[in-house]
Amino acid sequence: MALLKMQFPLHRRVRLAQGLWLISWMTVLAGAFTFSLGVYLKTELLRRAEVMDNTEIHVVPNILMLVGLASIGNYMFAGRICQDSLDPSRFPRWKPFLLPWFGLSMLLCAHLISAVVLSYALQGSLEESLKVGLRNGIRFYRDTDVPGRCFQKETIDRLQMDLRCCGNTNYRDWFEVQWISSRYLDFTSKEVKDRVRSNVDGRYLMDGVPFSCCNPSSPRPCLQEHLTDNSAHFNYEHQSEELNLYNRGCRQALVDYYMGLMNTIGPGILSVISVQITVMVSLRYLQTAMEGAAELENPEDESVGYILEKGVKETVTNFKGAFLNLLQPGSVEVAPEAAEVENVDKATSPPASS
Amino acid sequence: MAVLKVTFTKTNRGKLAQVLWVLNWISVVTGIILFSLGLFLKIEIQKRRELMSGHEIRSVPNMLIATGLVACCINFLGGKICYDCVDTNKFLRWKLLMLPYIVCTFFFTFCILVGALMCYTMHNQLEESLFQGLRGAMRYYKDTDTPGRCYLKRTVDMLQIQFQCCGNVGHRDWFHIQWISNRYLDMTSSEVSDRFRSNVEGKYLMDAVPFSCCNTYSPRPCIQQQVTNNSAHYNYDYQTEDRNLWKRGCHQALLDHYTNIMQSIGCTVLIIWLFELLVLTGVRYLQTAMENVLRLGDLDSESDGWLLENSIAETARSNFNIIKNLGKCYQVDDDPNINVPSVAQQEVPTRQIPVAS
Numbered sequence: 001m002a003l004l005k006m007q008f009p010l011h012r013r014v015r016l017a018q019g020l021w022l023i024s025w026m027t028v029l030a031g032a033f034t035f036s037l038g039v040y041l042k043t044e045l046l047r048r049a050e051v052m053d054n055t056e057i058h059v060v061p062n063i064l065m066l067v068g069l070a071s072i073g074n075y076m077f078a079g080r081i082c083q084d085s086l087d088p089s090r091f092p093r094w095k096p097f098l099l100p101w102f103g104l105s106m107l108l109c110a111h112l113i114s115a116v117v118l119s120y121a122l123q124g125s126l127e128e129s130l131k132v133g134l135r136n137g138i139r140f141y142r143d144t145d146v147p148g149r150c151f152q153k154e155t156i157d158r159l160q161m162d163l164r165c166c167g168n169t170n171y172r173d174w175f176e177v178q179w180i181s182s183r184y185l186d187f188t189s190k191e192v193k194d195r196v197r198s199n200v201d202g203r204y205l206m207d208g209v210p211f212s213c214c215n216p217s218s219p220r221p222c223l224q225e226h227l228t229d230n231s232a233h234f235n236y237e238h239q240s241e242e243l244n245l246y247n248r249g250c251r252q253a254l255v256d257y258y259m260g261l262m263n264t265i266g267p268g269i270l271s272v273i274s275v276q277i278t279v280m281v282s283l284r285y286l287q288t289a290m291e292g293a294a295e296l297e298n299p300e301d302e303s304v305g306y307i308l309e310k311g312v313k314e315t316v317t318n319f320k321g322a323f324l325n326l327l328q329p330g331s332v333e334v335a336p337e338a339a340e341v342e343n344v345d346k347a348t349s350p351p352a353s354s
Numbered sequence: 355m356a357v358l359k360v361t362f363t364k365t366n367r368g369k370l371a372q373v374l375w376v377l378n379w380i381s382v383v384t385g386i387i388l389f390s391l392g393l394f395l396k397i398e399i400q401k402r403r404e405l406m407s408g409h410e411i412r413s414v415p416n417m418l419i420a421t422g423l424v425a426c427c428i429n430f431l432g433g434k435i436c437y438d439c440v441d442t443n444k445f446l447r448w449k450l451l452m453l454p455y456i457v458c459t460f461f462f463t464f465c466i467l468v469g470a471l472m473c474y475t476m477h478n479q480l481e482e483s484l485f486q487g488l489r490g491a492m493r494y495y496k497d498t499d500t501p502g503r504c505y506l507k508r509t510v511d512m513l514q515i516q517f518q519c520c521g522n523v524g525h526r527d528w529f530h531i532q533w534i535s536n537r538y539l540d541m542t543s544s545e546v547s548d549r550f551r552s553n554v555e556g557k558y559l560m561d562a563v564p565f566s567c568c569n570t571y572s573p574r575p576c577i578q579q580q581v582t583n584n585s586a587h588y589n590y591d592y593q594t595e596d597r598n599l600w601k602r603g604c605h606q607a608l609l610d611h612y613t614n615i616m617q618s619i620g621c622t623v624l625i626i627w628l629f630e631l632l633v634l635t636g637v638r639y640l641q642t643a644m645e646n647v648l649r650l651g652d653l654d655s656e657s658d659g660w661l662l663e664n665s666i667a668e669t670a671r672s673n674f675n676i677i678k679n680l681g682k683c684y685q686v687d688d689d690p691n692i693n694v695p696s697v698a699q700q701e702v703p704t705r706q707i708p709v710a711s
Contacts, residue, residue, distance in 0.1 A: 154571055185588060210576070
């Protein structure tokens with residue numbers, strides 16, 4: 001008993017072929033759309049590559065780009081098949097390509113689903129990568145004279161101003177790092193010497209932040225130094241002041257930004273997946289209906305279309321058998337003849353009983 | 355002798371009508387482009403309306419929007435007319451409308467040219483408007499508690515960050531205004547009251563700038579306070595330090611930004627004007643050719659098309675005479691039908707009409 005059998009009179013076969021041709025070309029466009037989404041996501045990730053420690057997250061846009069390109073070719077091929085399907089003389093030459101085509105389509109669908117799953121699963125990895133990257137950026141903020149690190153100050157300043165964030169987790173991260181280079185510190189001054197001696201590592205730490213942490217929406221001109229000292233500024237209370245600097249940490253800001261991007265891309269990819277599955281199912285029906293019609297005495301009669309010729313369990317058993325035969329070439333010689341006899345018996349018995 | 359006379363065969367007329375139909379539809383699209391350019395300029399000016407004073411600037415985008423809408427309508431009508439001109443019978447219903455349509459299109463094309471030229475001449479008005487606007491915005495920077503001005507601080511800060519500029523002409527403009535509000539100044543402190551007393555107007559002036567003036571490309575953490583005091587900072591020389599703050603003034607930055615936009619828009623509008631002129635010429639030729647063919651009577655024959663029937667001087671003179679005579683329509687002196695001695699009065703005796711009894 002076939003799986004999901006459907007009757008296909010001639011006009012329905014024609015309708016199916018025409019509709020499928022149209023949807024195939026739509027899927028080609030969807031493939032191009034997937035490719036461009038992948039390119040966009042990759043560009044956005046590369047823009048902030050300097051504050052990321054590893055590139056694990058790049059697997060998502062890479063998959064999207066590859067699948068997009070492959071889909072364009074694959075579904076153009078499907079469109080060609082549909083065009084030829086209604087002509088009984090041209091359709092048979094596509095027959096050997098259909099099984100590999102189905103395999104490739106299922107592979108592409110699986111990859112798209114995995115891309116969607118990975119975009120959520122790799123969130124933790126992204127956060128970790130950003131944590132390390134931002135920590136390094138803040139640590140090397142002052143090294144504007146060291147080759148290989150001289151861009152960090154500008155990168156971190158731009159990042160904090162663009163994303164409206166301050167520090168790694170929050171602005172206190174700046175209190176633990178010496179972010180003013182020693183070349184701008186007067187080591188003869190008592191104040192500087194005291195501060196350097198006051199901590200174990202001999203660093204010049206202070207409760208101040210760079211200017212890029214300042215919030216333009218604050219009603220008050222920005223306070224950057226002596227942030228924890230209420231008496232250093234008039235009418236200032238450190239605990240209740242929340243508009244002076246950006247409250248958010250840059251790690252959270254970046255993760256939110258990229259998750260928002262992937263959440264926007266997600267539904268698009270899911271709709272592309274559903275369109276691709278529709279094309280696969282319809283093409284399977286078209287293929288079986290056309291093959292059935294070719295075997296009839298009158299090719300314009302009604303034929304039967306199905307997803308699987310036998311039930312799911314039987315198909316799996318047959319497939320396993322064929323696969324095992326492939327793996328054991330030695331025993332193939334005897335088996336096919338016996339299998340052929342068995343099949344001939346099976347084929348001749350049902351017509352006799354019906 | 356007509357101006358730029360061209361002879362049209364029947365097929366030529368048909369082809370001209372078809373080409374003009376296509377061109378008119380392209381002109382509808384250019385009209386939409388004109389409208390959207392005006393809209394874009396209007397939005398750009400709206401975005402920074404707090405930094406501009408005066409309303410003359412708004413006239414340029416309004417002109418472009420209006421011209422764009424009129425372009426769509428006129429060219430839509432023109433497309434319809436040209437489509438009907440392929441068939442001489444259908445042309446008859448447009449015959450009376452053709453000349454007014456061409457006159458309207460001529461004036462409207464002139465308006466496009468005016469719009470394009472306005473884009474280039476706005477420069478002076480823009481300069482003055484931006485200068486006044488920026489000066490006002492900087493003066494009210496500290497008034498974050500005054501309704502109507504509370505967003506100026508944020509606007510000026512975002513402007514300086516986005517356009518990488520500081521102050522009106524340069525960073526020194528901040529030294530001449532009090533940009534810290536009195537609510538954040540400790541009036542009891544002697545340092546603050548000294549500073550207040552040290553200048554005539556009683557303002558708290560200092561050689562410091564807001565944080566948004568800081569240059570992100572500086573190798574050194576930003577120096578905002580005591581900018582002119584070399585001894586206040588280690589290893590610092592005010593005269594030679596050029597990467598600490600943004601060097602450009604926001605007036606120059608905004609002026610450049612808007613001048614670029616206006617020049618690109620002006621260029622595009624000029625190209626659209628040339629295209630409209632081409633369409634206008636084509637429609638004029640078509641109109642005169644169709645009218646001549648109707649005058650000749652034979653719809654299949656050749657006819658002449660021209661821009662003006664007589665030379666420019668003669669046309670100008672005749673139009674001027676028409677206008678002059680229009681003005682004299684209520685003056686009786688020149689009316690040739692009055693005060694002409696009637697022949698009947700002198701020769702025909704008055705006859706008494708017998709009264710019927």
